[in-house]
Amino acid sequence: MATLIIKNLHATVDGKEILKGVDLTIKQGETVALLGPNGHGKSTLLNVIIGHPRYLVTAGSIYFDEIDILSLSVDQRAKLGLFFAMQNPVEIPGVINSDFLRAAVNTHKEKPISTYNFYKILDQATKELKMPFDLATRSLNEGFSGGEKKRNEILQLLLLEPKIALLDEIDSGLDVDAMQTVADVIKKEQAKGMGFLVISHYARLFELIKPTRAVILINGKIVLDGDESLIRRIDQTGYEFIKTELGIDVEKDDANMNKVSIGSCGIKDMVR
């Protein structure tokens, strides 16, 4: 069974330190709820685990399956059995979803999958997720609704069968029925032994998938590691008890508003 071991992890983004000494261990077969206020490093942690180039690790280590993954590229980490379901999956115009899915499946196999077998597993997975099959024939995530994008992430999880999946707000954009469908898929994978590290701001998803543990990330550190009762407590009372009981001041999210570009028309000559 693979284990993800994170020790004293420090990471910066655009020069600002976000992770300030994260210690966390997740075993394959566990489902860990990652909780914490906005802007304290939850998504950053997931991005750093998978190796997003924008995030710079300044100290600490991440081992997966006893391999130091910080020295590995993003695709090598994925091939080891890590999967990152993103909060905002990008749209890639022109890249046909099924072409991409098949290429991704093949990277995890020694011999390329046959067309027949690929469409068989794709058909099965789309049915399980109650997705229209034609989503597979459209450009990757382009024009997908928020819910369709999230289901497409879980579709990839089903096809790639990772050892540990990192889910970043996979429930946002899903209606009640779709959330139930996604939760059912996660439960099946839990039963098969897949591990999960899950970010969500809503107790509803956690009620459905029943995490084995819950951890709280505040000020760039894991400050509490406990059972799923933590989820209910935070859902009812918020993070105030962190200060009163643990004596930790919760830093305010002072991030600037997102910079917004309202389109442009003209020549962008980036390489001349």
Next chain:
Amino acid sequence: MKASFLHQELDLTNCSSIILDCQNVDKPKIIVEKGTHKYVLTTNFHSGCEMEIMIEEDGILHLSFLASENIDNSKITANLQNNAQLSAYFADFSLDKEKIDIVINLRGDNALAYWHLASLAANKDQKEFDVSIYHFGRNTSAISNNYGVCKDSSKLIFSGCSSINKGSHGSKTRQNAKIMVFDQNCDAIARPLLKIDEKDIEASHGAVVGKIPDEHLFYLTSRGLNEFEAKKLITFGYLKPIIRGFKEKDMQDQIINLIERRM
């Protein structure tokens, strides 16, 4: 078999099909007679070749090109009469230095033109496509879509003018030019131009030259594709839509093979 024509689907199933081999022809001519519908596949379009096209009243021409050799100093000129329609697909995997001029004259009222170019420049290729569309008739419409991939030390230029002339009121024109650059040493320029000399018209253009967005590469690599595989998939997505302009399965396969080989 259907092909996209402006915002409609053009049914090619029952149209007469012609293969135009330009190997020993310097000035090939295509005439689509009044009210007829033709599909022409052009092969061996070569350096110095000057093609002339006339589409008579109510005629429809669907024209496909596959260029895999040098096509420097070549030219295509099309003239469309009343209610004539042209949809042209140009798959460019040619080599070396070249300058190609395309001129489409919408002379008659209600004439329509759709132009789609997919060009791959690699190694030390230097390519310039000048695609110009002139609106003379009333209520004429045109879309010019030009997609390019520029890698290694190559240079790729998309230029051309969409011109709405005096008297062509009610006309619509749209120019798109997009070039994806792969390497620091390549040079890509998209230079759209609109000339408007009439009221009551619609005209727009869009031009983008840029590298593959990092977030796209990250997304694909996070699923196990290495950077080369990810770039190849994106390039395919960028250039592959040109195959919908080719009726023949073997031509479609040939284009896919060319993209793969040139990558």
